Amino acid sequence: MTLFEQKVFKLVKKIPKGKVSTYQILAQKLGNKKSSQAVGNALSKNLLLIKIPCHRIVKSTGYIGNYALGLAKKRRLLQNEGILINKDKIASLTDYLYTFN
DNA sequence: GGTCTGACAGCGT
DNA sequence: CACGCTGCCAGAC
Numbered sequence: 001m002t003l004f005e006q007k008v009f010k011l012v013k014k015i016p017k018g019k020v021s022t023y024q025i026l027a028q029k030l031g032n033k034k035s036s037q038a039v040g041n042a043l044s045k046n047l048l049l050i051k052i053p054c055h056r057i058v059k060s061t062g063y064i065g066n067y068a069l070g071l072a073k074k075r076r077l078l079q080n081e082g083i084l085i086n087k088d089k090i091a092s093l094t095d096y097l098y099t100f101n
Numbered sequence: 102g103g104t105c106t107g108a109c110a111g112c113g114t
Numbered sequence: 115c116a117c118g119c120t121g122c123c124a125g126a127c
Contacts, residue, residue, distance in 0.1 A: 066122035
């Protein structure tokens with residue numbers, strides 16, 4: 001796999017249970033916040049090869065975004081960690097946001 | 102909330 | 115090497 005993808009996974013694995021982060025924040029940590037689309041792209045390609053909590057990554061707008069195994073699954077996993085969601089959107093993103101300080 | 106545009110890594114041609 | 119797409123996006127309308 002590429003270096004870019006490896007860096008993405010390394011960060012995602014740091015997100016604690018019950019917390020979420022955004023594609024944009026990850027992109028920012030990798031040097032360019034405009035590469036958020038590429039971050040999501042990297043996650044979709046390797047979900048089947050590596051075990052990482054990619055369901056903890058959401059859009060900066062608060063919406064769940066997309067997920068290789070389906071939105072229903074992603075929504076269930078997040079709710080299972082205590083995150084409130086209504087209609088594929090995080091109730092209060094700032095309450096769960098993990099910014100890697 | 103739907104739609105359009107901009108940006109970017111990866112992959113195929 | 116250079117385009118041209120595509121995709122778990124973001125921001126502006």
